[in-house]
Amino acid sequence: MDGNLNALTTVFTEFYYWVTVVFMFLIHVGFCMYEVGASRARNHMHTLMKNVMIIPLVTVTFFFFGWWIYWAFPNFYIFGGSIDFDAGAANTPWSPNMATNLEDRITGVFWAAFLLFSWTAASIVSGSVIERIRSSALWVHAVLIGSVFWIIDAAWGWHWDGWMVKVLGYHDAYASGVIHAIAGGYALGVIMVLGPRIGKFASDGTPRDIPPHNPWMLTIGIFLIYTGFWGFYAACNVPIISPEVIDGQIVGTTWTATNIYLAPTTLSAITFNFLMSLSGGLMAAYVVSKGDAFWTFSGGLAGIITASAGNDLYHPVQAMIVGAVGVVIVYKLHYWVERKFKLDDAVGAVAVHGYSGVVGLIIAGFVLWGAPSSPYEGYATVNPLGQAIGAFIMFFVLGFAPGWAVSKIQSAMGVLRIPEEVELQGLDYAEHHAYEDAKSEIIAADKAALAQKT
């Protein structure tokens, strides 16, 4: 680090991302609480373990290949592009940059910020499939969505050099599409093959509500997800950078925060817009769901997700309205799809993440029509068609299609879904009864010991 200003900037930036990582951990805690709260008592431990083990599996695979994909794939054989081995070289798992290295103080922190997004993508899928998927099957999906497909979409549409940004003018500052639409689409592909839980639909096809085991755990879970989402927003920004470092079309010497595309925004803007879109989502969801507590809370999340594509540039009132409109569409769409296709999305993840992400991308195309997608020359500006194509790529091409195809293979091999008998008796049956038996045995032993003393 040459020069005190450079040193200070590096130290500030590495600490900034490090703090976002700690905050984002709360997203995973929230997802775990939400899933366990939504599952029935007979499946608690299995549900929790299924989500917790996403952490190590996605982490190691993101180290082995996920991070390299982000740097090597921005122009992956699209419009004459290829794999960029030069850019990827410093981010291979055997690179000295990916280790304890006094010449590189930031790669690990930056890697971790992206990794936490990977956990989120996998965790979104995990929620939809509770109480009937085999853990082994889910963990394959977790690796694929967390360390392959979402990071390909990030390279394409969430990278200053991504082909979608250059050619389509794709704009998705806080990941409406690159995390939420893809993960929702992927979850839809999986549940379409996996099928609903026993009892979800009556014999005439009418859907039944499967109430959460513990509503309070769900509530705390979703509030923790809100909290972690703050960290996520901050992690999507470059906190401070000079125009010389950006090396684009920006003139003058004013340092700025930027979005992932290195286009200017402010922490103030995203704070306004995060809260206003949360509020718009909560208010609209309360009205449209007639005060249903869980749809209202999820609506807050859906509001933020819908507005996220453009929350670096929206006016706060726009963020509020976009969040509210998104929630109404998503709510209606969720029930229509459930009735029409008999799909069991146990926590509403396809709707809250997938549909919100798609709707948010399309709305951003209209509201930000003509805005520069990048500080670099020659990039397409933001436009409705580019955003719609982008939404299709995120939800269907990189989300739904691989989720459906891999699930089909797993289903054909008989390794996707748990046996019906196990689903009825509960995935924790053996553990629960082993626990009850051990408890009875030790209580009996204690009583016998007490009887001998008296």
Add this chain to the structure above:
Amino acid sequence: MSIGYDSWAVDLAEVGPVYPMQGWEIPMVIVGVIFWIGWHRIQFVREGEHLEKAKKIGDAEKVAKTLERY
């Protein structure tokens, strides 16, 4: 195993990697990948056996009680 330095009496501007076994990164990654794939294999086999066994262990009365617990 050396990290390449036996004293910190150095100019930090000239110090790069400081982990042991430098030059062995690719073999270390191969070991890591084997550990990861091996884990999936062990878990997959165990879960299959467990579910097969679990299909038969359910005592009807206990299962009914479990369903009631919600």
